Amino acid sequence: MRCGFERKDVPNYHQRFDGWWCATGVEGFNSGRHYWEVEVGERDFRLGVAKESALRKGFKSLNTDTGYLTLRLERGTELKALTVPFTALPPGLIPRKVAVYLDYDQGQLSFYDVDSRSHIYTYNESFNEKLFPLFGTTEIIKDLVIKSPGSKAYCLCPSLCLWG
Template identity: 45%
Template sequence: MASPTSMLAEEQVHCAICLDVFTNPVSIPCGHNFCMACIGSYWKSSARIMCPMCKKTFFKQPDISINTVLREISEQFKEIRTNAVAKLQKITQLNPGQSPERRRFQINMDITFDPDTANPWLQLSEGGHQIRHLGTWQDLADTPERFDTVVIALSREGLSSGRRYWEVQVGEKDDWYIGVARASVNRKGRISVSTAHGYWALAMKKGQEYRVSSSPPLLLSIEPKLKRVGVYVDYEEGQVSFYDVQNKGHIYTFMDSFKEKLFPFFYLYCCDKASDTMMICPVQETYLVLMHGHAKRNYSQTTKAYKTEIYMKYNLN
């Protein structure tokens, strides 16, 4: 019998776009696999036809067909997930010492704006969960941590391992960036918000389309207008993903590698009305947490027998 360590890894049956088990998986010429609907939507909303994983660009949209073997394996994993989550629910019901909120949201990151990093144009709420452009320059100490020119604030909380998820209410604002930044980013003078300079971000620019901070920037066509954005980071996998919380849809995923601590960051511009306040929100939907792997980690031990069966059936190595 094959040992559990030689089995097919869970990540091999998960789409890098939707982060869930493949549905109608297809292979593109560079060798990476995605759900047919996911890669189709990604190409439709992107300015270039390229692979979301390796960034290989294609001159025209490749002809793709469903990988039937991978589809069958994925269906097996979906059965595994259903059975394992049911077992996990029974286990958590037997553990009354842990609060329901903690059981549901263990990857939820409770973040607050850091006043020591906030640009002097920005005003933070007393609890540190809301921020807005004040419209007036504040006389604040020009410390090394503070952004002195670009209207950015970081969170107090950073991450250097694990998986984290949070949500931001952008409301009616039409000029913002949200995402994560390296701890070492330059905070003085004019800066470029791009992956080349340590920022992985989604942006809305006034009078323009949505974009991500790739180099060069990639324009996205998103309808309807975003109101609430979910941000998910898997540090070890080098992944930063953005989600439309209101419409329960994936927006974009960066794949990179991280070598230093990351901090959630927020950029606001030309906002002087309460309605334009940006707010960090409590996570209310469990589907995103489950989709992003919290349940996968908890039921990994439960599913070893199922994975071994799949490994033996398809002779995967």
């Protein structure tokens, strides 16, 4: 995934963002455990999940009040969980590869730094609607790379590993 300056002629349906440079996964989840990794590079990013009912039009904050559970790197130095109010994370904690682990049934969404194999943040919430993976970047040179479970060499899952 990469930001672009060329406007595409695409249908403007209710699930498409028209403000933030973000996209959601096509597949949503309403049960089970799910894991994906994202190479975020060196630019600002937003990662997490969007609830099916999340606001996607305009420049509303992508936080828990608008239907998002997200992690954001801002200005290359400020890592935040977009709670209300936001939760500032330690200044030295700037991951380049982020693992996202969703345990829908337990109501947890966790983020990990893949390289250091360390926990970043966990949202705890009772989920009652479909959740869609969320990806956002301001990167215009390099792609934000989303890794599928099949490319997983090891697992950062906090409980029983999903990949055996």
